[in-house]
Amino acid sequence: MIIFNYLLVCTIFGTTFLAIKIGVDASAPPFFSAGIRFFIAGLLLFVWSVWRKKAAFALLLRKEMLLTGIGLTFGTFSALYFAEQYVSSGIAAVLSATGPLIILILQSVVLRQQSTVTSAIGCIIGFAGVILLLLPTLTVAAGGWQVVGSIAILIGELFYASGALYSKKVIQRYPQSSPIALNATQMMYGGLLLLLLSAFTEHVQMTSLLSTSALGSLLYLIVIGSMIGHSLFYWLISKTNPVFPSTWLYVSPLIALVIGVLFYRETVTWVMALGAATIIAGTILANLDSLKQLVRKPRATVSSAAKGSFSLHKR
Template sequence: MIMFNYLLICFIFGTTFLAIKIGVDAAAPPFFSAGLRFFIAGLILFLWMAAKNKVRFSLLLRKEMLLTGALLTFGTFSTLYWAEQFVSSGIAAVLSATGPIMIMLLQIIVLKQSSSTRSIVGCIIGFAGVILLLMPSLTVSANIWWVIGCIAILIGEFAYSSGALFSKSVIARFPESSPIALNAAQMMYGGLLLLVFSMCTERWHVSYLLEPRALGSLLYLIVIGSMVGHSLFYWLVAKTNPVFPSTWLYVSPLIALVIGAIFYEETITWVSMLGVVTIIAGTIVVNLDNLRQLMRRKSVAVGRSQKAQNASNV
């Protein structure tokens, strides 16, 4: 189940960069679009969990939800949505791939945790693969707004990395709450912060969101990108660690490459294929310890199942 959900969020998040770009190119206000996306998705998920008696409304009064939303949702996506006005979705995916590296650096420098040399090398290999994958597409002229957009995404990734680490402690503080409910609460707060920020910086025009491309982008990002994708991410953080689910950032440029080749007739060069192999190798190296643990759990589960079946046959 863990590996299936991991592969699923790789696919979902791999398509969100293009979906965001489509909405922004359709003239939808970036902060307003992001805020609407996360607040609606979080509200629906939270009400659904409340209806199943799996969360109490008092959870919304906890400061941890506000802080997590400020980091994971507001900090990450305010910069990403804004930057994609000037940066292509592929470049945004490349820069977002710095997340696992930042998480490891924060763990080593701030939390004083030790990380294996294998994991560090795997992150470096994976990021190198992302660069190789998109190198044929790096033809955007480096004007000032392009540079500022790239820096903004990196700042957002620092917020994302901090939020991913903090969310692990939040999950431990609220063991009675489902990770999906915690995710919904932080999305609501992050969405509200984005909407407030939008009120101060943008002009709202409902007609922008009624444009088919903008509306389709918003609906896809609400249902698939936020409600499904981010809930699975939060679940994986709870079941594994902050680094493992974050390695989906290495696979997202691969998804973008395939979509471009199929729907936009973009060419795939040998450099791109080398990038694909390098990304897969880096991801395996980073997750090798987790994969071994999963294989052990699977073998133990199979062994128990066989023993139970033998016992029932006696």
């Protein structure tokens, strides 16, 4: 059951990138679609948490939830939804896997935390992979917007990394609240900010959201991506350890690449495939020391580590 649910989580998170792409290609306004997705998913999860007495409505009034929502949802997904107008879903997934690398860089440069030689080498390899991944887009006529979209995703991952680091303080500040409730609250704030951005930048026509592709994409992302996927993720943490479920970060981008090619006729050159493999390898190498440490921790630490995992929500 554990292996089945793990593969299901990897598949769900891997397919969300294609679901976003389908919705955007169906002319659904990207910021509005993202806002609706996260606000509704967050609202449903929050109400469920309150009903189960795992959260209180006072959580909605905390400024920390707003700040976390800016990093983990608003900044990350405004960039991703914008970028998928110009970048394939598979490439978007691989570039999104740079989040852990950027977290390590922020820890070293901003927080002055020492990193190991292995982590530093992993970061270098990971960003070499980014260059390889983007190289083919520089040789085609439409490459300009593809590069802009790719850079936007990397900026979004900078927001994600900042939000992930900040969320650790938030978790320590509210130990009585469940991680699902904290995640739901920040999703609601992030969704509202996305809707506000949409109001100023997009002309929303409801007819564009009622097509089969746009509506199906939105429902899939709300129910499967943002609710079922996250719930299974937390279930895996409770049944195993914090590290095992988090390895979806290394599996899902490859699933996204394959699904995009097989079901959406996206093209991947051998240079791009090499870049994708290099990014994943660099990410694993950069996090190798942390992964080894967590694996060695006894099962008794699972509960506390689970409380630190709501920043890992994607995608």
